[in-house]
Amino acid sequence: MTEPTATMINEQKLYKAWGLSEAEFKIICDDILHRLPNYTEAGLFSVMWSEHCSYKNSKHVLRKFPNKGKRVLAGPGEDAGIIDIDDNQAVVFKAESHNHPSAVEPYQGAATGVGGIIRDIFSMGATPIAMLNSLKFGNLTDEHTKYLASEIVAGIGGYGNCIGIPTVGGEISFQDRYKNNPVVNAMCVGLINNSDIKYGKAKGENNLIIYVGAKTGRDGIHGATFASDEFTDENKSQRSAVQVGDPFMEKLLMDACIELVQEHSDWIMGIQDMGAAGLVSSTAEMASKASSGLVLELDQVPQRETNMTPYEIMLSESQERMVLCAKPEYRDEIIKFFNNTGLDAVVIGKVTSDKQYKIYQHGELVTDIPVAGLVDDSPEYVHQGQTPKRLLSDNYHDQYQPKVDSLAKTWLKMLKQPNIASKEYFYKTYDSQIKANTVVKPGSDAAVVRVRGTRKALAMTNDGNSKLVYVDPYVGGQIAIIEASANLIASGSEPIGITDCLNYGNPEKPEIFWEFNRSVEGMASVCENLELPVISGNVSLYNEFNEEAIYPSPMIGMVGLTKDLDNVTTQGFKNPGDTIYLVGTTKDDFNGSELQLMQTGDVNGGLNSIDVSKVKAIQDNMLKAIQQGLIASCHDVSEGGLVVALAEAAFENQLGFDVKTDLSSEAVFSETTGRFLISVPTEKESVIESLFANDIELLGKVSNEQTLRLTTSNSDAELDLNEALKNWKEAIPCLMK
Amino acid sequence: MKFAVVVFPGSNCDKDLYFAIKDGINEEVELVNFQETSLSGFDAVLIPGGFSYGDYLRSGAIAGHAPIIPAIKQMAAEGKPVLGICNGFQILTEIGLLPGALIKNNHNRFICETVSLQVINNQTQFTSEYSANQVIDIPVAHGEGNYYCDEQTLNELKQNDQIAFKYQSDINGSVDQIAGITNKEKNVLGMMPHPERALETLVGSDDGLKMFQSILKNHMDRVNQ
Numbered sequence: 014m015t016e017p018t019a020t021m022i023n024e025q026k027l028y029k030a031w032g033l034s035e036a037e038f039k040i041i042c043d044d045i046l047h048r049l050p051n052y053t054e055a056g057l058f059s060v061m062w063s064e065h066c067s068y069k070n071s072k073h074v075l076r077k078f079p080n081k082g083k084r085v086l087a088g089p090g091e092d093a094g095i096i097d098i099d100d101n102q103a104v105v106f107k108a109e110s111h112n113h114p115s116a117v118e119p120y121q122g123a124a125t126g127v128g129g130i131i132r133d134i135f136s137m138g139a140t141p142i143a144m145l146n147s148l149k150f151g152n153l154t155d156e157h158t159k160y161l162a163s164e165i166v167a168g169i170g171g172y173g174n175c176i177g178i179p180t181v182g183g184e185i186s187f188q189d190r191y192k193n194n195p196v197v198n199a200m201c202v203g204l205i206n207n208s209d210i211k212y213g214k215a216k217g218e219n220n221l222i223i224y225v226g227a228k229t230g231r232d233g234i235h236g237a238t239f240a241s242d243e244f245t246d247e248n249k250s251q252r253s254a255v256q257v258g259d260p261f262m263e264k265l266l267m268d269a270c271i272e273l274v275q276e277h278s279d280w281i282m283g284i285q286d287m288g289a290a291g292l293v294s295s296t297a298e299m300a301s302k303a304s305s306g307l308v309l310e311l312d313q314v315p316q317r318e319t320n321m322t323p324y325e326i327m328l329s330e331s332q333e334r335m336v337l338c339a340k341p342e343y344r345d346e347i348i349k350f351f352n353n354t355g356l357d358a359v360v361i362g363k364v365t366s367d368k369q370y371k372i373y374q375h376g377e378l379v380t381d382i383p384v385a386g387l388v389d390d391s392p393e394y395v396h397q398g399q400t401p402k403r404l405l406s407d408n409y410h411d412q413y414q415p416k417v418d419s420l421a422k423t424w425l426k427m428l429k430q431p432n433i434a435s436k437e438y439f440y441k442t443y444d445s446q447i448k449a450n451t452v453v454k455p456g457s458d459a460a461v462v463r464v465r466g467t468r469k470a471l472a473m474t475n476d477g478n479s480k481l482v483y484v485d486p487y488v489g490g491q492i493a494i495i496e497a498s499a500n501l502i503a504s505g506s507e508p509i510g511i512t513d514c515l516n517y518g519n520p521e522k523p524e525i526f527w528e529f530n531r532s533v534e535g536m537a538s539v540c541e542n543l544e545l546p547v548i549s550g551n552v553s554l555y556n557e558f559n560e561e562a563i564y565p566s567p568m569i570g571m572v573g574l575t576k577d578l579d580n581v582t583t584q585g586f587k588n589p590g591d592t593i594y595l596v597g598t599t600k601d602d603f604n605g606s607e608l609q610l611m612q613t614g615d616v617n618g619g620l621n622s623i624d625v626s627k628v629k630a631i632q633d634n635m636l637k638a639i640q641q642g643l644i645a646s647c648h649d650v651s652e653g654g655l656v657v658a659l660a661e662a663a664f665e666n667q668l669g670f671d672v673k674t675d676l677s678s679e680a681v682f683s684e685t686t687g688r689f690l691i692s693v694p695t696e697k698e699s700v701i702e703s704l705f706a707n708d709i710e711l712l713g714k715v716s717n718e719q720t721l722r723l724t725t726s727n728s729d730a731e732l733d734l735n736e737a738l739k740n741w742k743e744a745i746p747c748l749m750k
Numbered sequence: 751m752k753f754a755v756v757v758f759p760g761s762n763c764d765k766d767l768y769f770a771i772k773d774g775i776n777e778e779v780e781l782v783n784f785q786e787t788s789l790s791g792f793d794a795v796l797i798p799g800g801f802s803y804g805d806y807l808r809s810g811a812i813a814g815h816a817p818i819i820p821a822i823k824q825m826a827a828e829g830k831p832v833l834g835i836c837n838g839f840q841i842l843t844e845i846g847l848l849p850g851a852l853i854k855n856n857h858n859r860f861i862c863e864t865v866s867l868q869v870i871n872n873q874t875q876f877t878s879e880y881s882a883n884q885v886i887d888i889p890v891a892h893g894e895g896n897y898y899c900d901e902q903t904l905n906e907l908k909q910n911d912q913i914a915f916k917y918q919s920d921i922n923g924s925v926d927q928i929a930g931i932t933n934k935e936k937n938v939l940g941m942m943p944h945p946e947r948a949l950e951t952l953v954g955s956d957d958g959l960k961m962f963q964s965i966l967k968n969h970m971d972r973v974n975q
Binding site for chain 1: 759760762763765766769770800801803804805806859860861862863864889891893944946947949950952953954
C-alpha cells in the first residue's frame with residue numbers, strides 16, 4: 014500500500030477519519046508547519062491532539078482541582094503524582110481508565126490497563142506496592158455482562174497476579190447504562206525514596222534516547238484516538254486498536270528499571286513509559302518537558318513485523334516498552350545491563366537543541382515538526398454546558414418517600430442487591446497478599462498496606478457512587494470525595510492525596526459537558542475544604558454506546574498515611590459488650606439511594622446540600638479518636654444506609670448486635686453522607702460521647718449471639734446472622750452462574 | 751544457617767521468602783540467580799512462588815531446564831532441605847523430585863485466601879515444630895494448585911507418610927485435599943500454600959513461622975550432633 018500524499022490528505026480530508034477537525038488541520042498547516050503535513054506527520058498530530066493525549070476538551074475544567082499542598086512533590090503532568098510520607102520516603106500513585114479496550118476485548122483490554130498503570134509508577138523510579146480497581150458493569154442478569162465481568166476480572170488478575178503486585182481493593186457496581194461500555198479503572202501505588210525520583214525528561218544535547226523492552230508491532234495503532242471517540246455497533250469491531258499484554262515481559266522490565274534507578278541513577282536523565290500513542294507521545298513529551306528537540310532513527314526500533322511504515326512504528330501501542338534518556342558515556346553499560354536481564358535495549362535517537370521533532374527512516378527525513386506544536390499547541394475547547402432535562406423537572410428537589418412494610422424482609426433483600434452484596438467472588442481471584450504487607454485486605458472501607466521496615470502504613474481506596482453523580486452532579490461530586498476520605502479515616506489513616514479517573518460521555522454534547530463540569534466543581538470544592546490535592550489522573554470521555562452515555566462516573570482514588578500500625582482500624586465489631594454508636598446526623602436522603610433503586614427500579618431527584626465543614630469536623634474528630642485508641646471498629650455509612658453498615662460490621666467477625674434507634678424503618682436506609690458506625694469499649698463511652706457531643710446517637714451493644722436485632726421508631730426486625738451473611742455472600746456467585 | 755532463595759525470571763515471591771529468613775528467623779539468606787550452577791555453601795534451598803517464565807507452556811516447565819536445577823537436585827540428594835512453595839512446588843514436580851503434578855484448579859479460577867490446613871506429618875524437618883494434626887491458617891494464591899497423582903502414587907504417599915499438609919476443605923480439586931507433600935526421604939517439601947506470607951498476625955497469621963523454625967532447629971540439631 015502506498016501512503017496518501019500530503020495533497021491527498023488535504024483535499025480528501027483524510028485526517029477527519031483520525032479525529033482531526035478541519036479547523037485543527039488548518040492550524041497545523043498555517044500556524045505550525047506553514048506547509049501541508051505528510052502522512053506520518055498528520056498521523057502524529059492526530060494522536061497527540063486527541064482528547065486522550067491533549068485533554069483539549071477537559072483542560073479548563075481540570076484546572077479547577079487544587080493540585081498543590083505541603084506534601085506534594087510532583088503533580089499532574091508527570092507519569093504519576095508523588096506525595097511525601099516523611100522519613101525521606103514518598104508515595105507515587107495514579108489511576109487510568111481502559112474502558113473502550115475492555116469493551117471490545119475484555120481480558121486483554123483490562124490486562125493492558127493494569128500493565129500501563131504499573132509502568133506509570135515504575136517509570137518514576139518507584140516500586141509498585143499495591144493495585145486497586147474500580148469496575149462498573151451492566152446488570153448481571155444480562156449474559157453479555159456476565160461475560161464482560163468475568164473476562165475483565167480475569168484480565169486484571171491475570172496481569173497483576175503474574176507480575177506480583179497485590180491487588181488490595183477497589184469497588185464494583187452494576188447499572189444498565191454500563192452494559193455496552195463498562196468502566197474499567199485501575200490504580201497503582203508505589204513507594205520511593207525521595208532521592209530516587211526520576212522525571213520523564215529528555216534533557217541535554219546529544220544525550221541518547223534508548224528504547225527498552227518488547228518489540229514494536231502493529232497492535233493498538235490509534236488506540237488513543239479510538240479512546241477519544243464514541244462507541245457504536247460499527248466501531249465495536251475495532252479489535253486491532255486493542256493491545257495484547259505480556260505480564261512476564263513487564264515483570265522483567267519493571268525489575269530492571271527499578272534496579273537501574275536505584276543502583277545507576279547517574280546513567281540516566283529521564284525515563285518514561287510508552288503508553289497511549291506509543292513512541293510519539295513518550296518521546297515528544299520528554300522533549301517538550303525539557304524544551305529540547307529530538308532525532309529518531311526508526312531503523313533502530315526493534316520491530317516484530319516487517320515493512321512497518323513510520324506511521325505504524327510511531328503510533329503502535331505495543332505493550333511493555335519504555336524510553337530512557339541517557340548519558341552517551343554509559344551507552345554500553347546500559348545496553349549490557351538490560352541484555353543481562355533478557356531485555357532489548359537499543360539507542361534509537363538523541364536529544365537536539367533545535368526544538369524540532371525529526372524522524373528518519375531508511376536515511377530519509379520523514380517527519381520534521383516543532384515539538385511544541387505537537388505537544389503543547391493543541392487547541393483548547395471551552396464547551397457550553399446545558400442543564401440536563403432530568404434535573405429541570407418541577408419536583409426535582411422532592412425526596413423520594415420510601416415505605417418499608419417489613420423491615421426484616423427489606424433489610425435482607427437489600428443485602429442481596431448486587432451493589433451491596435459481597436464482591437468476594439471477584440476479588441478472591443486477585444492475589445491480595447503477595448509481598449506480605451497487606452494489613453487490611455479487600456472487602457473493607459479501605460485497604461491498608463504496611464511500609465516494610467517502618468511503623469507506617471498506607472491506606473487506599475477507590476470510590477465513586479455514580480448514581481448520586483447522575484441524579485445531582487454537583488452534590489454527587491462532593492460526596493465522591495467525602496466518601497473516599499471517610500473510607501480512609503475509618504481505617505485510621507489521614508488522607509493525603511487524590512488521583513482520579515473521570516469517566517463521562519461525549520463532552521461535545523452540552524448536557525454531558527454540564528455534568529462533567531458541575532461534578533468537577535463539586536469535587537474540587539470539597540478538595541479545597543479538606544485540603545486534598547489531586548496529583549494525577551486521567552479523563553475518559555466519549556463513553557457512549559449508540560448515543561447513550563454512561564452515568565457521569567468520576568472515580569476517586571485516595572491514599573492516606575497511617576502514622577502508626579496501632580492506628581489501623583477495621584469495620585468489623587471486635588468484642589461482645591462493646592457499645593455501638595452512629596456518628597453524624599441522618600436526614601431523609603433517599604434520592605439516588607439503593608433503596609430507591611430497589612423499590613422503583615431507577616434513581617432520580619436532587620440531593621440535599623451538604624454542610625462540608627460539619628463533615629470535616631466529624632472526620633477530623635474521628636481520626637483523632639482512632640489515633641487515641643478510643644475506637645474498636647469504625648465503618649463508613651454509605652450505600653444502603655445504616656442497616657447495611659450494621660450488617661457488614663457484624664459479618665467480619667461474626668458478632669451479632671442489639672440496636673435500638675430513634676430513626677424510622679425508612680430512615681435506617683437513608684444514605685446521608687458523612688456518618689460513621691463505630692463500636693467502643695464501655696470504658697471509653699463518656700470520652701466518645703463528649704467528643705461528638707450533638708452528633709452522636711447511642712445505638713446499643715455488640716452481642717455474642719448470632720442475631721442481628723434492630724428496633725426502629727416504628728418497627729423492629731431480627732435476622733439470623735448466618736442467614737444474612739449467606740444472602741449477602743451468595744448473591745453475586747448466584748447471579749454469575 | 752545459610753539459605754538460598756533461587757530466583758527465576760518471573761519469580762515473584764523471592765523477596766517474601768528472603769524476608770521470612772532474614773526477619774522471621776534472623777538467619778543468613780541470599781538470592782541466587784537461576785543462571786548459577788552451584789549451591790555450595792548453602793544449608794537449604796528455597797524455591798519461591800511466582801510465574802517463572804510467565805508460566806508459558808506449563809507452569810514450572812521451562813524453569814525445570816534452568817542451569818541451577820542440577821545444583822538443586824544435588825542438594826536434595828545430599829539430604830539438605832529443599833522447599834518449593836507454589837510455583838516452587840510445580841517446579842519440584844516438573845524435575846521429578848516430587849511425584850504427581852499440579853493442574854488447573856477444578857473451578858478454573860485463580861484463588862487467593864487464607865485457608866486452614868491440617869499438619870498430617872509433623873515428623874519432618876519442615877514440620878517438627880507443629881503438633882500432630884495441628885490446624886494452621888496459611889494463605890493460598892494460585893490458579894494451578896490442583897494436586898493430581900494416580901491411585902498407586904497416592905497409596906505410596908500415604909504408606910510413606912509423604913503427605914505433609916491437607917486442606918480442611920476442598921478449595922481446588924486436589925486429590926485427597928493434598929496441600930503439600932515430601933519425598934520419601936522427607937528432605938524435599940513442596941506445598942501450594944505460602945507460609946512466608948504468614949509470619950505476623952499483623953498481616954493475618956503467624957502460623958507459617960513454625961515451618962522456618964522447624965528447618966532451623968533440625969539443622970542446628972544435626973550440626974550439634
